[in-house]
Amino acid sequence: xxxxxxxxxxxxxxxxxxxxxxxxxxxxxxxxxxxxxxxxxxxxxxxxxxxxxxxxxxxxxxxxxxxxxxxxxxxxxxxxxxxxxxxxxxxxxxxxxxxxxxxxxxxxxxxxxxxxxxxxxxxxxxxxxxxxxxxxxxxxxxxxxxxxxxxxxxxxxxxxxxxxxxxxxxxxxxxxxxxxxxxxxxxxxxxxxxxxxxxxxxxxxxxxxxxxxxxxxxxxxxxxxxxxxxxxxxxxxxxxxxxxxxxxxxxxxxxxxxxxxxxxxxxxxxxxxxxxxxxxxxxxxxxxxxxxxxxxxxxxxxxxxxxxxxxxxxxxxxxxxxxxxxxxxxxxxxxxxxxxxxxxxxxxxxxxxxxxxxxxxxxxx
Amino acid sequence: xxxxxxxxxxxxxxxxxxxxxxxxxxxxxxxxxxxxxxxxxxxxxxxxxxxxxxxxxxxxxxxxxxxxxxxxxxxxxxxxxxxxxxxxxxxxxxxxxxxxxxxxxxxxxxxxxxxxxxxxxxxxxxxxxxxxxxxxxxxxxxxxxxxxxxxxxxxxxxxxxxxxxxxxxxxxxxxxxxxxxxxxxxxxxxxxxxxxxxxxxxxxxxxxxxxxxxxxxxxxxxxxxxxxxxxxxxxxxxxxxxxxxxxxxxxxxxxxxxxxxxxxxxxxxxxxxxxxxxxxxxxxxxxxxxxxxxxxxxxxxxxxxxxxxxxxxxxxxxxxxxxxxxxxxxxxxxxxxxxxxxxxxxxxxxxxxxxxxxxxxxxxxxxxxxxxxxxxxxxxxxxxxxxxxxxxxxxxxxxxxxxxxxxxxxxxxxxxxxxxxxxxxxxxxxxxxxxxxxxxxxxxxxxxxxxxxxxxxxxxxxxxxxxxxxxxxxxxxxxxxxxxxxxxxxxxxxxxxxxxxxxxxxxxxxxxxxxxxxxxxxxxxxxxxxxxxxxxxxxxxxxxxxxxxxxxxxxxxxxxxxxxxxxxxxxxxxxxxxxxxx
Numbered sequence: 001x002x003x004x005x006x007x008x009x010x011x012x013x014x015x016x017x018x019x020x021x022x023x024x025x026x027x028x029x030x031x032x033x034x035x036x037x038x039x040x041x042x043x044x045x046x047x048x049x050x051x052x053x054x055x056x057x058x059x060x061x062x063x064x065x066x067x068x069x070x071x072x073x074x075x076x077x078x079x080x081x082x083x084x085x086x087x088x089x090x091x092x093x094x095x096x097x098x099x100x101x102x103x104x105x106x107x108x109x110x111x112x113x114x115x116x117x118x119x120x121x122x123x124x125x126x127x128x129x130x131x132x133x134x135x136x137x138x139x140x141x142x143x144x145x146x147x148x149x150x151x152x153x154x155x156x157x158x159x160x161x162x163x164x165x166x167x168x169x170x171x172x173x174x175x176x177x178x179x180x181x182x183x184x185x186x187x188x189x190x191x192x193x194x195x196x197x198x199x200x201x202x203x204x205x206x207x208x209x210x211x212x213x214x215x216x217x218x219x220x221x222x223x224x225x226x227x228x229x230x231x232x233x234x235x236x237x238x239x240x241x242x243x244x245x246x247x248x249x250x251x252x253x254x255x256x257x258x259x260x261x262x263x264x265x266x267x268x269x270x271x272x273x274x275x276x277x278x279x280x281x282x283x284x285x286x287x288x289x290x291x292x293x294x295x296x297x298x299x300x301x302x303x304x305x306x307x308x309x310x311x312x313x314x315x316x317x318x319x320x321x322x323x324x325x326x327x328x329x330x331x332x333x334x335x336x337x338x339x340x341x342x343x344x345x346x347x348x349x350x351x352x353x354x355x356x357x358x359x360x361x362x363x364x365x
Numbered sequence: 366x367x368x369x370x371x372x373x374x375x376x377x378x379x380x381x382x383x384x385x386x387x388x389x390x391x392x393x394x395x396x397x398x399x400x401x402x403x404x405x406x407x408x409x410x411x412x413x414x415x416x417x418x419x420x421x422x423x424x425x426x427x428x429x430x431x432x433x434x435x436x437x438x439x440x441x442x443x444x445x446x447x448x449x450x451x452x453x454x455x456x457x458x459x460x461x462x463x464x465x466x467x468x469x470x471x472x473x474x475x476x477x478x479x480x481x482x483x484x485x486x487x488x489x490x491x492x493x494x495x496x497x498x499x500x501x502x503x504x505x506x507x508x509x510x511x512x513x514x515x516x517x518x519x520x521x522x523x524x525x526x527x528x529x530x531x532x533x534x535x536x537x538x539x540x541x542x543x544x545x546x547x548x549x550x551x552x553x554x555x556x557x558x559x560x561x562x563x564x565x566x567x568x569x570x571x572x573x574x575x576x577x578x579x580x581x582x583x584x585x586x587x588x589x590x591x592x593x594x595x596x597x598x599x600x601x602x603x604x605x606x607x608x609x610x611x612x613x614x615x616x617x618x619x620x621x622x623x624x625x626x627x628x629x630x631x632x633x634x635x636x637x638x639x640x641x642x643x644x645x646x647x648x649x650x651x652x653x654x655x656x657x658x659x660x661x662x663x664x665x666x667x668x669x670x671x672x673x674x675x676x677x678x679x680x681x682x683x684x685x686x687x688x689x690x691x692x693x694x695x696x697x698x699x700x701x702x703x704x705x706x707x708x709x710x711x712x713x714x715x716x717x718x719x720x721x722x723x724x725x726x727x728x729x730x731x732x733x734x735x736x737x738x739x740x741x742x743x744x745x746x747x748x749x750x751x752x753x754x755x756x757x758x759x760x761x762x763x764x765x766x767x768x769x770x771x772x773x774x775x776x777x778x779x780x781x782x783x784x785x786x787x788x789x790x791x792x793x794x795x796x797x798x799x800x801x802x803x804x805x806x807x808x809x810x811x812x813x814x815x816x817x818x819x820x821x822x823x824x825x826x827x828x829x830x831x832x833x834x835x836x837x838x839x840x841x842x843x844x845x846x847x848x849x850x851x852x853x854x855x856x857x858x859x860x861x862x863x864x865x866x867x868x869x870x871x872x873x874x875x876x877x878x879x880x881x882x883x884x885x886x887x888x889x890x891x892x893x894x895x896x897x898x899x900x901x902x903x904x905x906x907x908x909x910x911x912x913x914x915x916x917x918x919x920x921x922x923x924x925x926x927x928x929x930x931x932x933x934x935x936x937x938x939x940x941x942x943x944x945x946x947x
Binding site for chain 2: 002004005007009011015016019020185198199200202203204205206207208209210345362363364365
């Protein structure tokens with residue numbers, strides 16, 4: 001690889017990028033939009049569940065039970081129902097997500113030291129939320145006026161790595177991977193195809209530039225932009241969303257560098273097999289953005305997927321970086337724990353580069 | 366010579382062919398070009414010129430045969446070729462966001478030209494191209510001619526022994542064209558070999574040798590003079606007022622290869638190597654003034670590509686619109702029309718009157734404002750100022766009423782390629798609200814007039830460019846518009862079909878239709894009754910060719926290009942032009 005020729009490409013590409021307001025805008029604004037949108041929108045926390053109560057007892061004990069739901073902070077009392085029909089209607093319309101049904105003579109049964117049954121009706125259409133809410137209800141009911149009866153086994157639960165169980169701590173480090181998977185490939189894919197569309201690529205073909213010089217020369221500026229995006233979103237995650245940072249920043253940045261070159265490489269690969277900017281854009285979105293949402297473990301844990309799909313997720317580099325990012329940011333993991341992911345990413349990047357340089361032939365057809 | 370082989374040829378093509386899928390784009394091309402030659406590849410769009418150039422530049426592999434360039438094999442020794450040659454592909458190949466200097470330094474950088482050598486060459490080339498003071502301007506803000514000159518500079522920066530130029534002058538105004546050729550002649554002094562392609566027959570004279578290319582095959586290969594000599598004695602012109610009788614004499618004569626009316630002059634082209642039979646000579650001499658004229662390259666080209674069957678005489682009588690037409694008869698009246706895109710004035714204060722039945726041609730390089738003006742007349746875009754009356758309708762106020770009175774055929778024939786000929790015609794008839802029996806009649810009239818009968822069931826995608834062009838024309842005249850606009854209708858069509866198309870246009874005009882045509886083929890000017898010369902948005906002159914000639918008191922035989930250039934020069938003197946558009 002000739003250094004002068006390479007630098008000529010890098011200089012030309014950098015100038016073109018800087019002078020294109022759209023490229024600059026896309027690379028600065030879109031990651032920010034996505035970070036804030038998803039940082040705020042995606043919350044797996046269960047708070048303020050809309051609660052309805054059908055109190056058929058109307059006793060001090062029944063009132064105390066419904067009060068303890070509201071006081072727990074997880075539930076918000078929306079309405080007091082009079083009849084079973086009202087309950088059904090409210091659940092159907094989605095006005096309440098859960099209804100507590102306290103039977104008649106609840107207070108009397110408690111006084112008689114019997115164990116009266118109360119009913120919880122949960123809207124199960126959002127199964128994950130329903131499950132969590134039902135668990136909260138279970139805990140509240142179990143603790144209600146329960147005299148401390150020593151149990152033979154004591155359960156002491158400690159949540160590690162994300163002690164307050166804030167979902168933003170879980171979502172934002174995953175977003176680092178998704179954002180870097182979404183935009184850099186898009187930019188690079190367009191960069192080469194634009195030259196194909198304008199015809200300037202033919203001048204490149206009929207020049208002494210080797211495919212590797214041209215590809216690498218194109219990659220360097222886009223890789224740097226992607227890396228700058230990375231630093232931007234990581235700092236915002238730390239300072240704005242206050243995601244705790246447990247691990248080594250240098251280690252995260254080093255792996256991020258590998259990852260961004262991998263993703264811009266994918267963009268280049270896309271552009272070597274497409275002819276128009278439109279197809280390049282669509283293909284880039286289909287193979288990068290979509291799987292990085294669904295199959296990277298960003299939102300849906302991979303270990304709960306069927307085995308075949310788990311194998312499928314290994315095709316997408318975002319999966320490795322989601323684990324790396326969470327492993328470093330939340331768990332403080334180092335190379336000794338995460339080396340497999342680093343190695344796979346590195347290998348992946350090299351293969352992508354090799355494929356792109358191999359696909360990029362200096363021929364028009 | 367820097368080559369690796371033992372041959373003396375700079376380019377040696379051994380029966381090369383190229384297929385794309387099932388389509389044979391090039392077949393059996395044999396070429397030998399020696400050092401220092403300027404070699405021209407001439408032919409219509411789609412003849413295979415670009416494909417051949419790409420093979421010579423080693424950026425496309427031939428599917429048959431082999432080719433050696435500078436002594437290297439184009440398939441096996443690609444890098445040795447691409448690192449030496451200069452290749453300018455079709456269209457604009459600069460980086461618009463880079464400045465003139467940056468474009469040059471990129472071209473130099475990838476070829477390892479640096480330091481003082483680069484600076485020296487940069488200065489010399491920019492001076493030669495007249496771009497010295499524009500070094501800091503972005504390429505995207507240069508005019509078409511300047512961009513071409515810069516492209517040429519970036520290909521000369523490494524002083525290549527072989528320069529391949531694809532469509533050097535396409536979309537370039539005549540002045541820049543002259544300057545480009547001037548640069549090439551200077552560069553040639555260094556002993557370099559130059560290969561150019563062009564669809565303009567008039568550029569051929571710059572070349573030492575020419576290959577006429579058609580449908581992927583070389584029809585002839587010789588010097589321009591020798592090629593013209595092939596047509597010696599086969600071209601005549603008849604000046605006459607008795608067109609009907611003349612056509613009777615000439616109908617169905619197997620000796621004829623082409624007939625073309627230019628006003629009152631009939632251009633008669635015989636098949637190659639035939640002579641005009643005595644009976645015809647006598648008959649014609651009785652009807653007008655017959656004289657032999659030298660063959661042009663286009664004549665020779667037509668002779669070589671004309672179909673075997675006898676030529677049909679044009680079935681119409683040329684009509685010249687009455688010269689004393691009054692304003693009421695003018696179907697098009699433009700007063701001070703100006704169109705702007707942002708700061709850029711695309712059409713600048715154009716006033717023009719055109720009577721019914723006239724074929725009016727807009728000539729000018731790409732970007733001169735021809736298309737914009739036509740769009741304004743069709744109410745497809747709103748002019749910034751000025752009055753437009755077309756077919757008796759105020760264009761700005763009543764665009765909807767205008768639509769049914771005009772026909773418009775755009776640069777890319779707007780046809781539905783998945784539909785058949787009949788379906789396209791029927792659709793466009795429906796668009797103009799022609800239904801039931803009138804629709805059947807209109808379609809029959811148009812397809813008969815335009816010669817589409819018998820191919821109603823063929824899909825448009827199977828048709829040749831020439832047939833598509835005719836179908837598009839048919840679609841645009843179904844409703845018998847008062848004014849017809851044709852935007853570059855003949856680009857991409859071979860000379861024979863182009864002549865046929867012009868005959869159609871003239872026969873439509875003889876029905877009283879006013880027809881506006883834009884073209885960048887200057888030789889097509891002769892087919893129009895009157896011409897408008899467009900340059901940088903202004904209509905710098907309008908009139909018939911003789912009127913234009915006498916306007917600058919030029920000689921009888923002055924070529925259209927010379928006339929155009931003279932008008933541009935006059936315009937430049939009158940108001941110094943800013944060279945670049947913003």
